[in-house]
Amino acid sequence: MSDSEGLPLMGDDPANIKLLKAALDSSISGIIITDNNQFDNPIIYCNRAFELLSGYEREEVIGRNCRFLQGSERDQKERELIRKAVLTGKPVTVEIRNYKKSGELFWNELYISPIIGSSGEVTHFIGVQNDITRRKNAEENLVYERNLVEQKIQSRTRELKENQEYLDSIIQTIRQGLIVLDPQYRVISANDFFFKTFKVEKRDTLGKSLYELGNGQWNIDQLKTLLEQILPTNNPVLDFEVDHEFPHIGRKLMLLNAHRIELEGIFKDRILLAIEDITEIRAAELRKDDFLSVSSHELKTPLTAIKGYIQTILRLLPSSIDPKIMAMVKKSAHQVERLQKIITSLLEMSRIQSGKLILEYEKVDLDTLIRNVIDDVSISRPTHLIEIEGTIKKPVYGDESQISQVLENLISNAIKYSPGASKININLSEVSNYAKVSITDYGFGISLDDQKMIFDRFFRVSTIQKHFPGMGIGLYISAQIIKQHGGTLWVDSEPKHGATFSFTLPLTTERKDAE
Amino acid sequence: MRNKKILICDDDRDILEMLEIILEDSGLDTFTEPDSTILVDRIEENMPDLLLMDLWMPVITGDEILKTLRSNDGIKNLPVIIMSAAQDGKLIATEAGADDYISKPFDIDVLIAKVKALIQ
Numbered sequence: 001m002s003d004s005e006g007l008p009l010m011g012d013d014p015a016n017i018k019l020l021k022a023a024l025d026s027s028i029s030g031i032i033i034t035d036n037n038q039f040d041n042p043i044i045y046c047n048r049a050f051e052l053l054s055g056y057e058r059e060e061v062i063g064r065n066c067r068f069l070q071g072s073e074r075d076q077k078e079r080e081l082i083r084k085a086v087l088t089g090k091p092v093t094v095e096i097r098n099y100k101k102s103g104e105l106f107w108n109e110l111y112i113s114p115i116i117g118s119s120g121e122v123t124h125f126i127g128v129q130n131d132i133t134r135r136k137n138a139e140e141n142l143v144y145e146r147n148l149v150e151q152k153i154q155s156r157t158r159e160l161k162e163n164q165e166y167l168d169s170i171i172q173t174i175r176q177g178l179i180v181l182d183p184q185y186r187v188i189s190a191n192d193f194f195f196k197t198f199k200v201e202k203r204d205t206l207g208k209s210l211y212e213l214g215n216g217q218w219n220i221d222q223l224k225t226l227l228e229q230i231l232p233t234n235n236p237v238l239d240f241e242v243d244h245e246f247p248h249i250g251r252k253l254m255l256l257n258a259h260r261i262e263l264e265g266i267f268k269d270r271i272l273l274a275i276e277d278i279t280e281i282r283a284a285e286l287r288k289d290d291f292l293s294v295s296s297h298e299l300k301t302p303l304t305a306i307k308g309y310i311q312t313i314l315r316l317l318p319s320s321i322d323p324k325i326m327a328m329v330k331k332s333a334h335q336v337e338r339l340q341k342i343i344t345s346l347l348e349m350s351r352i353q354s355g356k357l358i359l360e361y362e363k364v365d366l367d368t369l370i371r372n373v374i375d376d377v378s379i380s381r382p383t384h385l386i387e388i389e390g391t392i393k394k395p396v397y398g399d400e401s402q403i404s405q406v407l408e409n410l411i412s413n414a415i416k417y418s419p420g421a422s423k424i425n426i427n428l429s430e431v432s433n434y435a436k437v438s439i440t441d442y443g444f445g446i447s448l449d450d451q452k453m454i455f456d457r458f459f460r461v462s463t464i465q466k467h468f469p470g471m472g473i474g475l476y477i478s479a480q481i482i483k484q485h486g487g488t489l490w491v492d493s494e495p496k497h498g499a500t501f502s503f504t505l506p507l508t509t510e511r512k513d514a515e
Numbered sequence: 516m517r518n519k520k521i522l523i524c525d526d527d528r529d530i531l532e533m534l535e536i537i538l539e540d541s542g543l544d545t546f547t548e549p550d551s552t553i554l555v556d557r558i559e560e561n562m563p564d565l566l567l568m569d570l571w572m573p574v575i576t577g578d579e580i581l582k583t584l585r586s587n588d589g590i591k592n593l594p595v596i597i598m599s600a601a602q603d604g605k606l607i608a609t610e611a612g613a614d615d616y617i618s619k620p621f622d623i624d625v626l627i628a629k630v631k632a633l634i635q
Contacts, residue, residue, distance in 0.1 A: 292602075293601060293602055293603070296600060296601065296602050297571055297599075297600045297601050299600075300600030300619050300620055301527055301530070301600050301619065303619075303620045304527075304530055304600060304619040304620040304621070305527065305529040305530050305533060306620075307620040307621075307622075308530065308533040308534070308537070308620070308621075308623060309529075309533050311537075311622065311623045311624075312533060312536055312537050312540075312623065315537070315540065315623070316536075316540065336620075340620055347602070351602065358602065358603060358606070360605070360606075
């Protein structure tokens with residue numbers, strides 16, 4: 001090899017050689033030539049593009065076997081292909097992981113072509129190399145993305161399936177008949193509880209019109225009108241009661257609720273109809289009402305006798321009676337009054353709870369009523385001077401005895417919880433079209449936290465509950481009574497600076513229920 | 516002038532006796548009947564000036580008695596006060612045509628005032 005640039009087999013014309021060298025150097029593919037006749041098939045030529053590709057200078061690679069480009073990755077399966085090609089003298093193209101001088105990995109698309117000598121033996125190999133790292137990375141990214149998408153789809157499918165199963169289990173567990181209707185009111189699906197409730201089979205139900213189910217139990221004009229409004233207007237059917245003699249199950253009271261089915265804001269042409277058998281619940285409610293009214297009667301009847309006899313005794317006792325005995329009878333009378341109030345409160349609370357508080361509406365002169373209540377309270381609790389400011393000239397429409405009870409409760413509380421004070425202020429005013437009554441005491445006051453709960457049932461302020469008797473239902477009842485009249489009861493207070501309880505009642509000559 | 520005669524009807528005999536004592540003490544003549552089933556007969560026999568009657572009584576209730584009285588020409592104008600421990604007592608009594616109502620337990624002063632107001 002006389003040529004210093006290492007180009008063999010190109011004839012001896014220097015002009016030709018120069019031309020060929022220039023051609024090879026202007027190739028954008030890296031090109032190397034190895035000499036198979038020498039030990040370990042060394043590189044005898046590389047072009048400029050190979051230098052750029054590998055980062056090695058020509059003098060650093062001449063004499064070395066190509067495998068050095070593989071770095072430490074000597075177990076790549078592509079090497080086997082190269083080895084076979086070298087042994088058999090056939091061309092091969094492989095994509096192999098190579099390393100630049102800097103240590104940076106690159107994907108080398110290597111085309112190896114053998115040069116056959118005159119006696120048929122392989123004398124040289126030409127290796128044409130292209131850096132396909134970007135393509136390879138893009139391919140790998142694509143595979144990676146595809147796998148990721150695949151995984152996401154799988155996990156999403158699993159999630160959906162789980163959600164579906166979750167929903168199915170809820171729908172099947174729910175103790176309410178659920179059916180889904182199409183826009184023609186045909187049953188698309190129903191849960192197990194529906195079939196169980198009505199003792200019907202799927203074949204009698206699915207695909208059938210709602211109105212032809214059973215013995216036509218849902219074929220009710222009013223219900224039809226309401227159901228027809230659901231899809232176009234999204235107005236649900238709420239608490240529609242059907243009292244009917246059903247086939248298989250007899251007379252039942254069913255409660256119907258129907259809604260348009262919407263998923264993430266998308267309107268589906270479906271109606272979900274929930275049917276609940278409330279026959280037993282209604283019967284229990286009636287029993288509870290009966291119980292309340294019987295217990296009211298049974299508690300108050302013996303109290304009537306006790307109270308009547310004690311008052312009769314007080315009337316009939318001669319004035320010469322031992323004062324000790326007179327005091328004992330008076331104490332009994334006082335305790336009976338207390339017991340009567342407790343029983344009344346408990347019964348009233350039960351009625352409020354079950355929505356059965358009956359108000360007897362009439363025109364009420366609040367101004368006079370308040371002055372009368374103050375007179376009564378002043379007699380039984382003479383410790384405080386009660387001062388009134390302002391007047392309410394217009395009447396309110398409400399239950400006088402209930403409003404009177406609220407006033408008595410608030411004024412008694414004001415006295416009860418300000419033992420160190422000697423005065424209560426009451427302010428009367430007309431605000432907008434409301435009568436406003438404020439009762440101010442100069443007692444313990446109420447913390448902000450307690451103010452939030454003070455109108456709750458059985459709530460008692462912890463700092464005072466041991467020192468003052470009571471059940472914590474007076475303010476609850478008062479608030480409920482005012483609410484039912486269409487007014488509001490609230491408190492303004494600071495601990496140690498007393499409290500002002502205020503309520504409003506609408507100034508109207510007509511009945512105004514809050515509900 | 517003869518004393519006014521008050522007929523008191525209540526199935527609770529203690530209450531009946533208590534009412535008898537306080538009304539007598541207030542200068543009124545009373546007679547009592549715990550059995551509502553024979554009450555109309557007793558009214559027709561004795562023609563009281565006022566009937567003070569409980570609402571919830573066994574067999575025949577106070578409002579049923581009242582309806583019978585109001586449709587009976589001879590006794591339809593008899594003043595009647597209904598008393599009751601029932602929550603809806605006032606409503607039932609008013610609808611049945613009672614002249615007045617008092618809820619149990621009551622203050623005897625209030626009861627006497629109501630009775631006297633109706634017989635004057």
